[in-house]
Amino acid sequence: MSPLTRAARKRAVGLLGAMAAVVATWTVAAPAAQAEDMRSRQWYLDAMKADEMWKVATGKGITVAVLDTGVDSTVSELRGKVLPGRNFNGQGLGRVDEKDTNRHGTNMAIVISGSGTNGGIKGIAPDAQILPVKIGDSTSFGIVGTATKGIRYAVDNGARVINISFAGPADETEIPQWREAVEYAQRKGALIFAGSGNEGLAMKVHPAAIPGVVAVGALDTKGKVAKFSNYGSHLALAAPGVEIPSRCIDNKNKYCAADGTSGATAIASGTAALIWSAHPDWTGNQVLRVMMETAGHNGPVPSKYIGYGSVRPAQVLLEGKGNPGDPDVNPLLAAQGGGQSPASKPSEPSQASQTSPSPENTGASGSDQVEDQAAGSDEGGFPLWAIVASAVAVVAVIGLVVAAGVRRRASTDA
Template sequence: MHRRVWRRAVPLVGALTLTHSGALLPTAQAEDIQSRQWYLDAMRADDLWKVSTGKGVTVAVLDTGVDPEAAEIRGRVLQGKDFYNTAPDAWRDTNGHGTNMAVSIAGSGAQGGLKGLAPDAKILPVTVIKDKVSIGGGKAAAKGIRYAADSDARIINLSMGGRALGTDRAEQEAAVKYALSKGKLIFASTGNEGAERVEFPAAIPGVVAVGAVGTTGKVSKFSNTGPQVALAAPGEEAPIHCTESSGKYCEGEGTSVATALASASAALIWSKHPDWTANQVLRVMMDTAGHNGPVPSKYIGYGTVRPAQVLLEGKGDPGDPDVNPLLAARQKESPKPSASPDTAKKQDSKDSQSHPQKEKAANEADGNGTLWIVAGVGGAIVVVVGGALALRARNRQAG
């Protein structure tokens, strides 16, 4: 029997709130943890790694810090910086969230541990949040984005989100604009409330807002939706290191994981095509994303990331190196007459459900039989790692 636990955090002005969803996996499963990483098979990781492993690409992980001694990422973590505690580096992670995101991106699988989708990528840790409630983190996030923009990192991963108001919102928007001007590719979580609202910084123009899908290919119930959603990636039943139980694994879920896998997908593509700009990497990701029905969808944007389409099938047109495809697409979307409530509900229902025949066609095109690739699937800031303003943790415990 499984027990579902829901937790809610009181919204705090000027606070950053962490969320980690994870239920302890049985010992037998933990002994072969890589077999639990279903999304690696779905994304044809073994074939991808014959073409690209993310080598030569650095991903800045703006989070709770990263533990460089974690077996899977040992030797992959750069010095970094702590903007929350003003420490000299970001090699401290008292929560574990940042380390888990780094492992999802660049884990080597050492000592039978977890494999990252881009195992040879480097991680630049940037601490902008700490523990369960961190006061004043909005400004730290903006400073972290600017720091990452001035670094050698090509990709900025923000597995967090929240409601931004006033000056903190303006500072984050300015930081994002600066990072884009420096040629960076920014991924951020849409949120974990299941609400029709994309959190900040994912809602900022130019940021790739990432939603989550499950093993069936449908959008996850917890994944926030909205017109800013750009892409989606697997975000359910993902093994992670337990944050409260050393040496054990938990089953994680959230748009945090989805964001990390989207960043890792970009790292694989950029490693293979180092001369491409961020705009070109993003364009091929959007062009080759798995979707069903009209795009962009408020659930998964332009679709679920499919790096195999780019690296193994040679699909996707990189196009103009100087034009941001996400911003360009938004500008082309002309205002349309508002649909009646009944029409909107019917369309939302259609978008959120998978179509068996189209699922089959999409899977055959991608060369695998896993269904996750289809669609349907004076101020202050409140930020939640994983993208939720109110904590939403789904713990499954055997008993």
């Protein structure tokens, strides 16, 4: 082995290690000079066959409420999509302000229904309307009062899907408040999606732990459970939650890559809006049932790590899979109650996914973990496209490093 080759390889290993360290951080600023456009960075859209699905449905006619830090309706991706909404934070109640200095609520809205305008982020349901409901200036907790008021407001103002991309502990006095608000939304036919939390622990947080709420876990780019994703018997579904493009907190005109069950929840909410827009006569129970039936997974379900599996709307919109079933029976409540439910009996076409992930490029998939494995080391199905992409990326990085070394050596020799 020549000295140049050894040096190049050492630099490649060091660079790859540095890249891994960066990916492991919570939020990573995107480089100033991007070699690829925003659309190509949204890896999960290709995995979910978004371009093909948008020929069938775009979320049009569905209102998604975003209970969060507010939504900035002036960002390019959300212009014309944001309804007036309501601000339940602080003393002065009124319209949601457009500042959203935290950016969290704005980013969730973009992940759900961003237009992709001017090279920006494209949402999974780009024609869905956003109803902003501000319940706090941050995603800190102790806001059960504003959140439960926000749920009622959202339902009363036409939201079919309610996105709650936060999670936290609740004391015994707060749980009844959560239950009452969730039951109100269920009686009105709305679906509530909430994040399972980012501690990587077997713990129940609220409102995800409330019966009937669709608790969402996060998957990484390989289709495996993200190491930070909380898990437990209450988990219902999983969705991509790693390297999700978003607007940076400190500058709304710059883009970052974020990790968390927040983004996974937004993608799950957008998936529900997408399916519902294609089947506007379905009830929320039916939308949820087909989402659970067509979810991708390995091994038995429900899994405490991914619930019924990763969301795969293409199975419904492009393949016609999933039996909507009884419009008046909530499949998640039926399953959580221990009784037989349509959700626990997958329709015949999707039976093969009980033991192996679908070969189709319709979304990431995961599998249950054995008891002695650490959370996040899930041996889920790894889609072939992801394997190829990872291999190409590694080869490209090593190639660039070697090329740089050759140029430097040539310059020195000259």
